[in-house]
Amino acid sequence: MDVIIESLPQYWDGFLRTLFLAVVSGIIALVFGTLLAAARVSPIAALRGFSMAYVEVVRNTPLTIAFFFAAVVLPRLGVTFEQFEIAAIIALSAYTAAFIAEAVRSGVNSVPVGQAEAARSIGMKFGQVLSLIILPQALRTVIPPLINILIALVKNSSVAGAFYVLELFGYGKQLANDHGDAVMWVLVGVAFFYLLITVPLGYLANVVERKVAIAR
């Protein structure tokens, strides 16, 4: 128990870094994932193909591979970073975007086709139909699965700890090494700080879902 109190500064530092990784990657993944979903329903075959291939490959390979790509392969290709955090953000956003894309696509499919037909019949172009009519309705229906994906993202960010990023899990490893006699309490502390992010996210989902629900 004491080890948690003693190590609060490290925990706090790790907590903030985890939060930072999750928020930045979450925002990038939401934007990129929505674009992927838009590409998936676009009239341009090449965009549809790219989106489908991307989602299939990324969704069906382990996150660790995405991290290896970002942290090891990208630097060899000439893309170098000052900090491993950047690599972690790239890996997390690229990976999470694939899941976001699938969720948003299911939302797009849930919007009645008549909505798009009505929008087209008043002269809207494809981009307008999508951004003004379809996506605003689609996103509202997929808030619960989106929050699930974001919760997974928070937990997935722990993989960064294995790639020299001192976030919650990275500190956890360090603390466990330093306090070999209190490993259990160290991990309880780590778990507590993850819960501090993920539990409110779940509540947020409920609140937002109720607020933006649309009656048909």
Place this chain on the structure above:
Amino acid sequence: MTTQVPGDALVSLNAVNKHYGQLHVLKDINLNVRKGEVVVVIGPSGSGKSTLCRAINRLETIDDGVIKIDGKELPAEGKELAKLRADVGMVFQSFNLFAHKTILENVTLGPIKVKGVSKAEADKDAMALLERVGVGHQAPKLPAQLSGGQQQRVAIARALAMKPKVMLFDEPTSALDPEMINEVLDVMIQLAKEGMTMIVVTHEMGFARKAADRVVFMADGQIVEDATPEEFFTNPKSDRAKDFLSKLLTH
């Protein structure tokens, strides 16, 4: 009536064909609609009348033939098609109001986003249109809070806000409770009186008698008769039309 000059036509369909797989839904359709004319399309379900209506603003593609609006052939997908659709108002059986937008926004969205009208001007025009169709006081509500008849009148206002050259109605009263049908038909009759060019797919024979300049009777993907309402209802020429009308009138 068959003597009209094609150049005179606001909407013209020439030798239009469409298949759904094996099913030949539109068979060699020729139809000209002049400016200010109200054409009612009737026929048994599955006769292709809705497909015909939707083909006119290319919500349905056609296999061959030519469709022209105001002398211009319907473009393929893209900007040009969007531009042309802005001139063709469409009212759907299931209203299709934008569920996440207020009644006022439903009407102003097209003018603002498609035509670049200022919000203030679009709001003013939209309110006038909503008053005209009798739902002005509902402007801040969401579509789901309105009755079907009110929603359909908003849908008509939404289409009118684009100042279309022609209005297409695809069974506008078929999804409505009986007591709400008249409030929608009244708006449509008013519109017809004001000289709007209209193509109306409907089962409302009363509307056809009252407001139509011509009745087009379709069966099995073909235009079987094209006559004035008077002619069509009192003296149908084809057996198919006689059979259709006899079924309507016995109930």
